Amino acid sequence: MTRTLDDIDLTDRVLHSTEDLSEFWRDLRHTKPVHWHQPADGGTGFWVLTAYEHISAVYRDTKHFTSERGNVMDALRAGGDSAAKRMLSLTDGRRHTDVRSILMKTFSKRGVEQVGERIRGITRGLVEQALERGTCDFAMDVAAPIPLMAICDLLGVPEEDRWRIFDLTSSMVASETPEHTQKDAWRNKNEVLFYFANMAEGRRVEPRDDIVSLLTGAQISGSGLTEDEIIFNCYSLILGGGETTRMSIGGAVVALVQHPDQWRALKNGDVSVDSAVEEVLRWTTPSMHMARTAVADVEIGGSSIRAGDIVTLWNVSANRDEKAFELPDAFNLARSPNKHVTLGGGSHFCLGAHLARLEINSVLTSLRDLVSEIEPVGEPRRIYSNFLGGVCHVPVALR
Amino acid sequence: MTQTLDIERELCGHAAVGEAAVTVDGDRVVAFVVPAGGGLSLRELRAELGTEPDEFVVLTALPLAEDGQPDWAELSRSRKDLTRRRMPYTAPRTDTERYLAALWEDLIGVEDIGADDDFFTLGGHSLLAVRIRMRLQRDHGVTVAPEALFENSVLSEQAAVVDRTREA
Numbered sequence: 001m002t003r004t005l006d007d008i009d010l011t012d013r014v015l016h017s018t019e020d021l022s023e024f025w026r027d028l029r030h031t032k033p034v035h036w037h038q039p040a041d042g043g044t045g046f047w048v049l050t051a052y053e054h055i056s057a058v059y060r061d062t063k064h065f066t067s068e069r070g071n072v073m074d075a076l077r078a079g080g081d082s083a084a085k086r087m088l089s090l091t092d093g094r095r096h097t098d099v100r101s102i103l104m105k106t107f108s109k110r111g112v113e114q115v116g117e118r119i120r121g122i123t124r125g126l127v128e129q130a131l132e133r134g135t136c137d138f139a140m141d142v143a144a145p146i147p148l149m150a151i152c153d154l155l156g157v158p159e160e161d162r163w164r165i166f167d168l169t170s171s172m173v174a175s176e177t178p179e180h181t182q183k184d185a186w187r188n189k190n191e192v193l194f195y196f197a198n199m200a201e202g203r204r205v206e207p208r209d210d211i212v213s214l215l216t217g218a219q220i221s222g223s224g225l226t227e228d229e230i231i232f233n234c235y236s237l238i239l240g241g242g243e244t245t246r247m248s249i250g251g252a253v254v255a256l257v258q259h260p261d262q263w264r265a266l267k268n269g270d271v272s273v274d275s276a277v278e279e280v281l282r283w284t285t286p287s288m289h290m291a292r293t294a295v296a297d298v299e300i301g302g303s304s305i306r307a308g309d310i311v312t313l314w315n316v317s318a319n320r321d322e323k324a325f326e327l328p329d330a331f332n333l334a335r336s337p338n339k340h341v342t343l344g345g346g347s348h349f350c351l352g353a354h355l356a357r358l359e360i361n362s363v364l365t366s367l368r369d370l371v372s373e374i375e376p377v378g379e380p381r382r383i384y385s386n387f388l389g390g391v392c393h394v395p396v397a398l399r
Numbered sequence: 400m401t402q403t404l405d406i407e408r409e410l411c412g413h414a415a416v417g418e419a420a421v422t423v424d425g426d427r428v429v430a431f432v433v434p435a436g437g438g439l440s441l442r443e444l445r446a447e448l449g450t451e452p453d454e455f456v457v458l459t460a461l462p463l464a465e466d467g468q469p470d471w472a473e474l475s476r477s478r479k480d481l482t483r484r485r486m487p488y489t490a491p492r493t494d495t496e497r498y499l500a501a502l503w504e505d506l507i508g509v510e511d512i513g514a515d516d517d518f519f520t521l522g523g524h525s526l527l528a529v530r531i532r533m534r535l536q537r538d539h540g541v542t543v544a545p546e547a548l549f550e551n552s553v554l555s556e557q558a559a560v561v562d563r564t565r566e567a
Contacts, residue, residue, distance in 0.1 A: 082524035084459070183549055186525065190545035193529045226436050228526060 010048065010312070011039045011073060014178045016288060016389055017382040022329070025050055025317035034303040037312075044077045046291070046310035047303075050317035052324035052341070054300050058292060058313055059345030065292040065311065067348055068092050072173075072387050073291050076310045087232040089240075089348055096347065098220045099229070103351060106154055106211055112355045119150050123362040127370050131398050135377050138394040143249035144170075146359050151241030154355075155234060156203070156210025161195070168192050169242050174385030176392050189235075196234035200227070211237065237352075244286040245356045247383075247390025249363050251284035254380050254394055256367070259331045266333055266368050273368065276333040277360045282340035283331055288316045288389040290344060315341045316389065373399040406430055406450050413447070415439045418461045420469040424478060427453040431474050433461055440505045456481055457508030486515035495558040498538070499531075503554065506530055518552040541565050 008024060009015065028035055033051035049055050058065055067090050070081035084090045088099050105111055123146055130136035144166065152162045168188040171180065199212050207213035215230045225233075256263040265271045291312045294305050305311060318341045320328040325335070343350035350356065367374070378395035403421040410419035410432060417435040421428065430452035432439070441455050462473040491497040491514050500512040506527045507518075518528070528548050535541045539561065547560045 082526060183546060186549050187544075187546045190525050190528055190532075190548075193526055194532055194545070197529050197533055231526060231529070 009040045010037060011041065011077070011386055013174075013180075013384050013386045016386055017178075017384045021316075022320060025314065025320065029317060029321060034301040034305075036303075039077075044310065046073065046077065046312050047305060048312055048314060049300070050314050050321075051301065052318040052321035055313045055315070055318040056339075056341055056345050058300070058311060059290075059341070059348070061298075062092065062347060064294055064296050064298040064305075066092055066295050067292060069293045071290050071292065071348075073289060073310070073312050074386065076291050076293065083228075083232040083235070086226065086228040087236045088351065089236060092347070095220075099225070099233070100351065102214065102218045102220075103211070103233075106214065107351050107353075107355060109354045112358055115150055115153055115355075116358055118153065119146065119359060120362045120365070122146060122149055123359075123366050124370070127363075127366040127398070131370060134399075135395065135397045138253045138396050139246070139250035139380070139391050140393065142363065143246045143253075143394070146249065146363065147242050147245040147356075150355060150359060151238055151352075154211050154241075155237060156199070156208055156212050157238075165192065165195065165238060166242065168195075169239055170246075170392075172239060173243070174383040174388045176381070176383060178384050180384065192235055192238065193231055196238075197227075197231050200230050200234070240350070241352050241355065243388060245352075245359050247286035247388065248280055248284040248356065248360055250380075250391040250394050251286075252280040252360065252363065253367075253374065253396060254391055255280070255283050255331050257374055257376050257396065262331055262333050263374065266364065267372075269368075271333040273361055273364045275336065275338070276364050277357050278338040278340065279331065279333045279335050280360055280364070281342040281356075282319045282325075282335070282338055284390060285316045285319050285340070285342050286388055286390050287342070287344070288385075288387060289314045313341075315344075371398050373397075375399075402450060403428060406448070406452050409448055409450070410444075413444065415444065420461055420471075420474065421452060422469075422471060422474070424475055429454045429456060429478060431456045431458055431461065431469070431477070433458050434508070438505065439508060441508060441510050442501070442504060454478075455508070455510060481509070481521075484517075484520045485509075486513060486517070488513040489515045491554070491558075493558060493562075495561050496555060499554055499558050499561070502531060502534055512554060514553075514555040514558075516554050518548070518554070518557065520552075523552070535561060539565060 028050045033054060035048045036045060037048045038045040068085050070076040070084060071089055075081035081090055126142045130141055148162055148166050157165060168191050172185055172188050200216050203213040204216045207217055212234060215225055218225055266276055289312050291310060294307050294309045294311060296307050298305050322328050343353045375397045377397050380391045381393040383392045407419055407421040410416050415435050416432050418433040421430045445451050456478050462470040464470040491500040496514055503512045504510055507521050507523055509521050532543055535543055541561055541564050543564055551557050551560050
């Protein structure tokens with residue numbers, strides 16, 4: 001049965017995991033692409049944008065929209081993000097440009113290539129191990145460690161702390177069970193901030209070749225970043241670097257299993273890995289939505305959005321918009337052009353885009369070179385969240 | 400009127416203050432301040448001012464009216480909102496309570512924290528809780544679990560947690 005506007009609550013974190021909302025999104029795109037949504041909890045309502053055209057325009061419209069109060073639905077509805085103006089993704093204007101250029105040294109195409117060989121080596125090793133064992137949980141055994149190792153290498157998190165950090169970050173904005181309390185999320189977030197606060201203190205005294213030292217040592221027109229900026233940005237990097245790509249890699253394997261023709265196309269070299277990476281990004285869309293706040297009255301698609309309104313941008317819908325993609329519901333690794341909004345757009349375009357592409361590329365390359373067949377041996381399991389979407393368990397047999 | 404302008408001028412010239420607006424709200428001289436970016440201790444700020452306001456309200460941004468001047472009505476609402484979130488003042492009773500009250504005052508930017516005040520109600524958030532944990536570790540050698548701060552958000556309860564953790 002198609003869900004209608006009246007009986008759906010997009011803030012419900014279980015909904016996105018248990019229901020296929022593609023019909024619902026299609027309906028919205030066609031009937032009310034700019035829709036005012038009043039959630040069941042009676043709290044703050046917000047705009048729901050579902051059309052590709054509108055969403056990509058809002059990403060680029062810094063005149064009418066800001067990220068400085070928060071960029072996800074929950075934080076904005078709670079009155080604003082506590083990291084506002086101190087985390088890069090929640091900073092606009094000059095400060096944003098300055099801090100982003102510091103981090104770009106590490107996250108530019110050339111910057112991430114410094115860890116390229118290591119990531120490709122780790123990936124190859126993990127896929128070989130999975131092949132030897134025969135069956136694996138691809139999400140936990142391959143998809144989780146690759147982005148974790150990569151971002152921890154870059155941040156300078158020592159090997160022995162990495163899986164503890166993973167346990168914490170994987171249950172900050174999402175969880176593996178529907179029963180996940182606000183307290184759990186708060187606790188884990190707090191532990192991660194505490195970890196990086198301590199690490200930053202250490203790096204101030206004894207800098208090393210890593211991002212935490214880069215941030216503690218950085219100068220913008222003569223003064224350093226504030227303590228808050230350093231800690232919140234580390235938090236943002238570990239979450240953005242570790243969690244999203246994990247979803248894309250796990251989701252890639254689910255999609256390849258469900259579309260054997262595409263697996264063969266990849267395997268035979270009929271499609272390039274680069275092109276496949278883009279389709280995996282479009283297909284999996286780990287950041288289901290992003291959000292902005294209007295700073296001035298503006299009209300979109302005939303609806304009047306007022307200054308102060310919360311506007312949510314549903315990437316999951318934009319990436320399946322028939323006006324932007326030919327046969328959007330087909331998983332087509334050769335798709336071209338493929339201008340998905342998985343990595344956002346405008347000035348806040350994903351800082352880790354090159355790293356994410358490198359990681360997904362390394363997985364698809366290893367699968368193509370080392371694996372002849374992928375077979376499901378159980379049902380994939382999805383995480384519970386209203387922001388992050390994807391799979392946390394993918395049992396498969398590799399041959 | 401000159402008094403409010405004097406205070407405003409002095410505040411705007413202070414390194415720790417980004418923006419400031421001072422007015423008489425009811426019968427009190429109220430200074431609305433936005434920190435410059437680093438920490439802002441109201442206690443230290445008071446000690447350095449020539450003329451002090453009766454009350455400080457710390458904000459993340461100064462609301463502006465259409466003419467570019469401070470939006471006084473909105474500022475007055477922020478102050479009322481903050482007042483509403485305060486509990487009737489109960490002076491901190493133990494050393495730990497007094498230590499925490501001073502720490503909260505610096506971190507949250509609210510003066511005269513009482514034993515019954517609530518960390519979250521006053522705008523406490525994750526990173527401030529991290530700072531509390533780091534300071535407790537440094538000043539008292541006590542490592543408090545984050546969930547203990549979450550569950551015990553009233554000052555007197557938090558002090559009890561610190562005391563129990565220290566004894567354990």
